Amino acid sequence: MTYIQLSYGDLVLPALLVVMDGVLSLVLRLKLEKQLAVATVRMVVQLVLVGYLLTFLFAAVSPIWTALAAFIMVLFASREIVARQKRRLTGVWKYGLGATCTLLAAGAVTMFALLTELRPDPWYHPRYALPLLGMLLGNTMTGISLGLDVLTNSLVRERAAVEACLALGGTRHQALLPIIRDALRSGFMPIMNSMAAIGLVSLPGMMTGQILAGVEPVDAVKYQLLIMFLIAGGTGLGTLAAVLGGAHLLTDHRHRLRLDRIAAERSE
Numbered sequence: 001m002t003y004i005q006l007s008y009g010d011l012v013l014p015a016l017l018v019v020m021d022g023v024l025s026l027v028l029r030l031k032l033e034k035q036l037a038v039a040t041v042r043m044v045v046q047l048v049l050v051g052y053l054l055t056f057l058f059a060a061v062s063p064i065w066t067a068l069a070a071f072i073m074v075l076f077a078s079r080e081i082v083a084r085q086k087r088r089l090t091g092v093w094k095y096g097l098g099a100t101c102t103l104l105a106a107g108a109v110t111m112f113a114l115l116t117e118l119r120p121d122p123w124y125h126p127r128y129a130l131p132l133l134g135m136l137l138g139n140t141m142t143g144i145s146l147g148l149d150v151l152t153n154s155l156v157r158e159r160a161a162v163e164a165c166l167a168l169g170g171t172r173h174q175a176l177l178p179i180i181r182d183a184l185r186s187g188f189m190p191i192m193n194s195m196a197a198i199g200l201v202s203l204p205g206m207m208t209g210q211i212l213a214g215v216e217p218v219d220a221v222k223y224q225l226l227i228m229f230l231i232a233g234g235t236g237l238g239t240l241a242a243v244l245g246g247a248h249l250l251t252d253h254r255h256r257l258r259l260d261r262i263a264a265e266r267s268e
Helices: 008-027 033-060 063-083 093-118 126-157 159-167 172-197 205-212 217-249
Strands: none
Touching: 008 033, 033 063, 033 126, 063 093, 063 126, 093 126, 093 217, 126 159, 126 172, 126 217, 159 172, 172 217, 205 217
16 A cells, blocks of 8 residues: 655645634734644644654554553543533542543443454554544543533523422432433534534545545545444443433432532633
8 A cells, every 4th residue: 555655844835724824813803813823833743742652652562551542541531521511520520420431431442343343463552542542532522521511501500490300209310311311412413413424524534544545435434434333332322421420420319419519610
């Protein structure tokens, strides 16, 4: 398989397109030029560092290094989950719920793909394990953060209705069921929209990258289908676990609503 190699010098001309965006922001007084510059620098630094790190990991092929890299990726994903929520859980579950659900869902689906479909040798080879985990983490993180955000905000907004149901003898499951359904719908929506638009509206980055690297389009489509199935499964499992876990934490065994376990709303 042959592909067109790029040098860093080949990226200078495309980078001028970002400069063009900054000039447009200045001319139109959008005040986005500073954010655009910071985001661009962050993207370049992060991707270059990841490129060198993956080169080292691919050469080492060590289960310890692969596990350490995966653990760090999960930590950053759990941080992003917390950062995207308007109202956060308190205590250890502030990071613990998102990290646990992300690790369980993305980790389980990644292991499933490595052991049953891809079957690399060795099975923990970072060339397969880390890119796969990265794609699953990104989408699972989005589903979990949306689900938890809708859950906590809805519970605060619908507090009177929930407590009225509990006061009339309803269980915490009965009282929270409509809110749980809304939270799950929100968590599932991004991946469902992505699946509905793929192929007609958008060509995913992984499939496009494979085609540019010389892979036959039909083979690239097969890989993309595998990835989409895995992402849908991981997002569903992670969102379900996070929303049900959050609902459990925000009530107690005496069927009382425990909004004291939510921190005050963050100011924007």
